[in-house]
Amino acid sequence: MSSTFDQIANIIAETCDIPRDTIKPESHAIDDLGIDSLDFLDIAFAIDKAFGIKMPLEKWTQEVNDGKATTEQYFVLQNLADRIDELVAAKNAAPGA
């Protein structure tokens, strides 16, 4: 089974037509890969579907805007993969999961 990072990288490559080999764990989705907010909607939909989660994009954006978090925490791909793993773990730990 491929890693969370690999799954995200494949989604980004397919959604944004970015060569897969240029997408690295240390890549920043916005600053390095140039993904804009519209493309990120598409990516978020694909990630939500693939992992059965609802990424809290609005909460993350608010935290960045309020200075409580940096974009790197959410948009460097390895960090994004870690956040997704946390969301999947939380979902699996929830009652009835």
Next chain:
Amino acid sequence: MQLDYFQLIDRIVDLNLDEKKITVEAQVPTTHTIFEGHFPGFPIMPGVLLTEAMAQSSGWLILGVLKFERMPFLAIVKEAKMRGYVSPGQLLTIEAKLEHEGSGFAVTKAKIRVGKELRCSAELTFGLAPFPDPALRVHMDAMANKIGFPLQAITHD
């Protein structure tokens, strides 16, 4: 359908919030200046307007799901397929289903039929935002009343 006001939807036939589906009807006018240019001697509804009709149908569904707390704005059109001509005077039945409600966005799949025949389909993504102006909210309430939006559907859980 009031093309001059970009009102593509006439009537909500069914809104099922449990299944997150909506069915609406829209009557294509028999005459309009659009048909003079699109096309002379062969008038048909432009695909962009059919896509807008699917978007407006989806929009009412999303408004219902969100209990009018946010306004959906069309952001992405995918896999829009015009499968057959739509002519002046035809009655459209438009169905939309919510595929996913994400954080700040929603995705629907919509179809237009004439009778039983499928004429168009698309996957649509909407950004969800607070109403940017009170006048828009007032307008949407008036439109909801006009097209028979079942307000009781969003007042009971």
